[in-house]
Amino acid sequence: MEMRQLEYFVAVAEEANFTRAAERVHISQSGVSAQIRQLEQELGARLFDRSARAATLTDAGRAALVHARSVLAGADAVRQAVAEVTGLLRGRLALGMVTGCTITPLFEALASFHRACPGIEVSLLEGASDALVDQVRSGALDFALVGLAGGLPEGLDGRVLVAEPLVAAVPPGHPLAAEAEVTLRQLCGHPLVCMPPGTGVRAVLDASCSAQGLRPLVTLQASAPPAVLDLAARGLGAAVLSQSMTAPFADRLVTLPVTDADTAALLALVWSPTAGPALRELLRHCDAAFAPSHA
Structure with a gap:
């Protein structure tokens, strides 16, 4: 039993197709098939049912797959360990x-x-x-x-x-600009500019509002904090970001702590x-x- 046979066996099992497996391991399909047949002869059992279009594992094949993966992972770990010691990481x-x-x-x-x-x-x-x-x-x-x-x-x-709290950033003429700090309820009374769902800042805003039964009116979204701030500076909404994100626009926007957003971004x-x-x-x-x- 050779390592390459186990590699080909795992490739066919995962691809369920001899042609795709051959492309994956960069040899011909006939070469993969020959090595799998040799492995089956050595083990004394068929590993794949070839009667259908897909190459499906037999009971013996399923039993062998777990151990074949383990052997390959172990061999890779040995190679990596030696590479680490010798400083020749690849x-x-x-x-x-x-x-x-x-x-x-x-x-x-x-x-x-x-x-x-x-x-x-x-x-x-x-x-x-x-x-x-x-x-x-x-x-x-x-x-x-x-x-x-x-x-x-x-x-x-x-x-x-x-790890920072949420803040709101508004232009000097905004209705909230005269406040020293704001609550989520106050913010939700105005159009907001924020980062999109899937970002940490947006997750903090949505979770904090949900905890209070509030629905923020996010009218504009941008993935980059400078874009969020630029939109707010043009009067298109109150920006909601973490504290350090607002620093580049300190001369154009008033930054207000959000007092009841307890989760840190x-x-x-x-x-x-x-x-x-x-x-x-x-x-x-x-x-x-x-x-x-x-x-």
């Missing part, structure tokens, strides 16, 4: 970042990680925080920078970078508890980049 990391969020220390961490581990291919995509969290959970992403409401997602490890890094060596190395670079001396 592989890929898929990272996510909430749309419209520019965090310089993260970019510094990625740059220093690339210099230290040039053999790791890194991809970075933007998206809504809730979707990014789901992708980290599923394994589609290794790591993500996300906005959250109140706490880290269950089942994931993470590091909170920023968080910006956090999240990752799977089963992080591999490459991700652990990246996290070490993040720790250095986000250390207080670099803030």
